[in-house]
Amino acid sequence: MEEYKSKKVLTISVVSELTYLSERQIRYYEERKLIFPERTKGGTRRYSFDDIEKLIEIAQKVEKGIQTFDIRQEEKKKERENEWHRKMLQGQLNAQFGYKR
Amino acid sequence: MEEYKSKKVLTISVVSELTYLSERQIRYYEERKLIFPERTKGGTRRYSFDDIEKLIEIAQKVEKGIQTFDIRQEEKKKERENEWHRKMLQGQLNAQFGYKR
DNA sequence: CGTGTAAGGAATTCTGACACG
DNA sequence: CGTGTAAGGAATTCTGACACG
Numbered sequence: 001m002e003e004y005k006s007k008k009v010l011t012i013s014v015v016s017e018l019t020y021l022s023e024r025q026i027r028y029y030e031e032r033k034l035i036f037p038e039r040t041k042g043g044t045r046r047y048s049f050d051d052i053e054k055l056i057e058i059a060q061k062v063e064k065g066i067q068t069f070d071i072r073q074e075e076k077k078k079e080r081e082n083e084w085h086r087k088m089l090q091g092q093l094n095a096q097f098g099y100k101r
Numbered sequence: 102m103e104e105y106k107s108k109k110v111l112t113i114s115v116v117s118e119l120t121y122l123s124e125r126q127i128r129y130y131e132e133r134k135l136i137f138p139e140r141t142k143g144g145t146r147r148y149s150f151d152d153i154e155k156l157i158e159i160a161q162k163v164e165k166g167i168q169t170f171d172i173r174q175e176e177k178k179k180e181r182e183n184e185w186h187r188k189m190l191q192g193q194l195n196a197q198f199g200y201k202r
Numbered sequence: 203c204g205t206g207t208a209a210g211g212a213a214t215t216c217t218g219a220c221a222c223g
Numbered sequence: 224c225g226t227g228t229a230a231g232g233a234a235t236t237c238t239g240a241c242a243c244g
Contacts, residue, residue: 004105009115042234143213145236
């Protein structure tokens with residue numbers, strides 16, 4: 001449904017306007033592996049609305065004094081937890097209904 | 102809520118990809134007063150997701166052989182009808198509850 | 203009428219680097 | 224570490240025009 005938000009369609013200038021961050025900051029957060037824009041054939045970045053939300057969160061943390069490295073670690077931890085929950089749920093289902101074959 | 106769709110944030114190249122229309126066609130439909138992108142200070146166009154939907158409708162009509170002039174007339178007619186309904190509703194409300202003062 | 207295209211210029215974006223603190 | 228900035232080049236976009244049918 002709301003694929004708008006995850007579609008990579010925004011230029012860095014638009015993202016800069018919407019987040020009030022400088023293009024330098026946006027590119028730096030990418031360098032630190034916090035966001036992952038796509039690229040056109042020509043090499044220009046393309047962001048999504050989800051990226052904008054994420055950038056705003058990042059900016060708030062940076063303002064609090066949290067370092068990008070730690071933000072990255074936290075992010076990775078969340079991913080691992082999600083992975084764990086996903087597997088857990090899958091295990092539950094398999095236990096109850098068995099594997100498809 | 103869904104302000105995403107009306108926000109003018111897309112470049113013409115992205116719109117071209119999403120609509121499968123050429124940039125030439127997109128600019129031409131603007132020339133014919135069918136769509137109204139915003140402009141940056143520098144003069145580059147900015148479109149919304151709503152514009153994309155509108156462009157797809159336009160393209161379908163053009164394929165059917167309808168001329169842009171007629172599409173424009175139909176569009177204006179709709180606007181007048183909406184205006185009429187709006188005033189009608191307002192009149193109903195005023196008749197029941199009187200004017201604010 | 204609707205669309206393609208080559209042309210020349212301007213706006214936008216990119217990278218790597220130096221600076222500061 | 225996080226961010227600003229000047230530098231040079233490449234990608235993107237713009238307009239007005241000519242072409243075709």
